Amino acid sequence: xxxxxxxxxxxxxxxxAALLLRAFTESGHDVxxxxxxxxxxxxxxxxFEALSGNPVSTDVWTDVPEVAHVRIGQEADxxxxxPATADLLARAATGRADDLLTATLLxxxxxxxxxPAMHTEMWLHPATQENxxxxxxxxxxxxxxxxxxxxxxxxGPGRLPEPADIAALAAVVLEHGADALxxxxxxxxVVVSAGGTREPLDPVRYLxxxxxxxxxxxxxxxxxxxxxxxxxxxANVELPxxxxxxxxxxxxxxxxxxxxLAESVDADVVVMSAAVADFRPAEVATTKMKKGSASxxxxxxxxxxxxxxxxxxxxxxxxxxxxxxAAETGDADGDVLAHARAKLARKGSDLLVVNxxxxxxxxxxxxxxxxxxxxxxxxxxxxxxxxxAVAAGIWTAVSSRLGTPAEG
Numbered sequence: 001x002x003x004x005x006x007x008x009x010x011x012x013x014x015x016x017a018a019l020l021l022r023a024f025t026e027s028g029h030d031v032x033x034x035x036x037x038x039x040x041x042x043x044x045x046x047x048f049e050a051l052s053g054n055p056v057s058t059d060v061w062t063d064v065p066e067v068a069h070v071r072i073g074q075e076a077d078x079x080x081x082x083p084a085t086a087d088l089l090a091r092a093a094t095g096r097a098d099d100l101l102t103a104t105l106l107x108x109x110x111x112x113x114x115x116p117a118m119h120t121e122m123w124l125h126p127a128t129q130e131n132x133x134x135x136x137x138x139x140x141x142x143x144x145x146x147x148x149x150x151x152x153x154x155x156g157p158g159r160l161p162e163p164a165d166i167a168a169l170a171a172v173v174l175e176h177g178a179d180a181l182x183x184x185x186x187x188x189x190v191v192v193s194a195g196g197t198r199e200p201l202d203p204v205r206y207l208x209x210x211x212x213x214x215x216x217x218x219x220x221x222x223x224x225x226x227x228x229x230x231x232x233x234x235a236n237v238e239l240p241x242x243x244x245x246x247x248x249x250x251x252x253x254x255x256x257x258x259x260x261l262a263e264s265v266d267a268d269v270v271v272m273s274a275a276v277a278d279f280r281p282a283e284v285a286t287t288k289m290k291k292g293s294a295s296x297x298x299x300x301x302x303x304x305x306x307x308x309x310x311x312x313x314x315x316x317x318x319x320x321x322x323x324x325x326a327a328e329t330g331d332a333d334g335d336v337l338a339h340a341r342a343k344l345a346r347k348g349s350d351l352l353v354v355n356x357x358x359x360x361x362x363x364x365x366x367x368x369x370x371x372x373x374x375x376x377x378x379x380x381x382x383x384x385x386x387x388x389a390v391a392a393g394i395w396t397a398v399s400s401r402l403g404t405p406a407e408g
Contacts, residue, residue, distance in 0.1 A: 002174055005072060006067045007081035007101045008048075009088035012151055013117040013160035017082055018043060023167040030054075032072060034101045036088065037110045049303070055227040058100055067240025071099055073107030078174045081105075083117030083160045086128050089142075093131035109244055111178040112166070113141040120156035141173055141181045143225055146243035161243035168218070168388045169225050175385060180392040184228030184399040186284050188268040193260055193308075195235035197253045199280035201300065204288050205353045211275035213237030215368055218402055219271055219393040220245045226395060231267075233259045237273050253277050253305040260308055261315065268397055270316070271323040272309045273353070281307050304345045321401060323394075324349040327357045337371065337379075350401065 004024050008017045017033075020145035024031045033048035037058045043364040045056040060069040081088060081101070097103040105112060114135060122128060123145055132142045143166075146159040160166075174182045194216020198206040217239055220232040224244035226243070233248045234239070235256050241247045248263065249255045253276050258275070264270045279302040288296055289350070309324045316322050326343050328336040352373045368382035371396060 002077040002203065004031045004074055004170075004174075005076045005079040005104060006033045006052075007032055007079060007084075007088075007104070008033060008035040008039040008043070009081065009083055009085045009101070009267040010036050010041060011083045011085045011117050011160075012042060013083040014039050014042035016160055016163055018047055018051060020082055021048065021081075023037035023163050024170075025052065025258065027167070031161055031253045032076075034072060034104055036099055036101050043379075057101065060103055062100075062354070069097070069103035070107050071164045073102070073104040074109065076104075076108055076110050078110050078170060079105065079112045080115065080166070080170050082166055083115070084142075085116075086118045086122040086125070086131075089114065089116065089128060089131045092140075093297055096188070111141065111173045111179075112139075113143065113170055113173055113178075115143050115160060116158070117160035118145075118158050119154065120158045123158040127129055134187055136183060141178050141180055143169065143181070144227065144244055146327050155201065159243075162366075164240070168221065168304070168386070171386055172222065172388045172392050175389050175390060180389070180396075180400075181222070181225050183227040183273040184402075185216055185223055185395065188218075188228045188402070189231075189265045190228040190269045191231045191233065191260065191263045191264060192216055192271040193233040193235065193256060194220070195237035195275035196275040197235045197256055197277045197305075198251055199253065199277050199305070200284050201281050202285035202287065206399040207277055207280065208236070211235075211276045213239060213274075215387050215391070216271075216273040217242055218387040219273060219394065221308045222388055222391040222395055225397075228269075228348045231263045233263060233274070235276075241270050253280065253308065255364065256370075257306050257308045257311070260312060264312060265317070265322075267320060268402065269321045269323065271325075272312065272349075273325045273399075275325075275327065276308055277305055279303065307347075309347050309349060319403060321351070321398060322349045323351045323353060323398060325353045325355065327355045329358045337373075340371070340373055344375065347373070351398065 031052045031053045048056045064294045146161045148156045148159040195213035196209040196211035198208040200206045221242035229368045230245045282301040282303045326340045328339045344352040354371045368390045370382045372380040380397045
């Protein structure tokens with residue numbers, strides 16, 4: 001059981017902290033909520049105490065014998081501040097210790113994650129950006145805010161990401177440390193495909209595959225957290241959009257091909273994690289094909305779909321990295337990596353992320369493990385873990401091969 005400190009500062013998004021708290025406790029963590037006094041104007045202490053099972057206080061004078069302003073930070077495995085207001089970021093960056101939360105931040109030896117939430121003008125103000133840079137320079141993780149509806153009629157960057165996104169990224173930091181969300185993709189444009197294409201047979205049926213899109217979703221979420229401008233081309237995925245990511249929905253292989261070619265023109269990295277159907281019906285029936293009817297086919301002729309990954313490789317721009325995915329099983333002709341190396345050579349991508357899907361051990365599951373093969377013959381093993389943790393390992397392998405970002 002890990003010990004997480006959930007800091008909550010005084011913004012209207014504080015209500016989401018209760019949902020984040022529930023996500024942490026349901027994952028088996030022991031959570032101590034440390035709000036600022038102003039946070040309790042939005043969510044009462046009783047709510048946090050009931051959900052966490054731990055006492056809640058805001059000042060250093062409560063339970064003095066415990067020396068809470070020192071002990072809470074010293075004993076934590078992770079500190080997450082969500083929401084982190086402009087005021088909280090400023091006090092943390094200047095080393096203030098004028099309440100229990102800022103004192104805890106000064107005594108924490110563990111990774112610290114700040115999740116900003118504020119009005120757009122406050123987020124973009126040079127003072128806030130300087131404070132964010134200071135905190136990052138000192139080793140803290142400061143996630144970029146989501147873009148969307150704020151208080152009143154206003155919209156823009158400054159919205160708190162959804163609790164599920166925060167919890168997933170916090171789990172990556174808890175498992176692998178703050179470097180897992182390093183800002184090494186800042187200034188990069190990334191295009192990721194995810195999910196599985198569907199090729200219609202008639203108005204009711206289709207040819208498809210078992211891809212859930214969860215690994216591609218994790219790749220997009222982690223890339224955004226690491227500073228990238230992310231486009232996610234999503235084939236038949238029923239998941240909430242990751243924060244900070246523009247989603248382009250598609251259905252068939254042809255639709256995915258068109259979207260990927262259009263979006264990848266000025267991308268630094270193109271990741272083809274979607275499972276694209278190799279074949280489609282030569283003709284699509286306009287009405288439902290029924291058993292025993294005159295229209296029941298004896299067979300269904302298939303035609304090849306375009307090889308989207310190979311086409312992206314041939315059309316990549318100078319300096320662009322193309323990353324393919326291979327879901328492989330071993331057979332009499334070779335093991336998983338042997339088949340994957342042959343595919344890498346055949347496709348010509350820079351990197352190939354290899355999944356061993358024997359027995360369906362990847363599709364739809366919460367965990368994954370991959371090997372990243374490179375065109376230079378090297379192989380990087382990403383150990384088993386949650387798909388966001390695996391995504392972080394993949395992006396570390398990708399980032400090490402990127403040059404200096406072009407000046408905008």
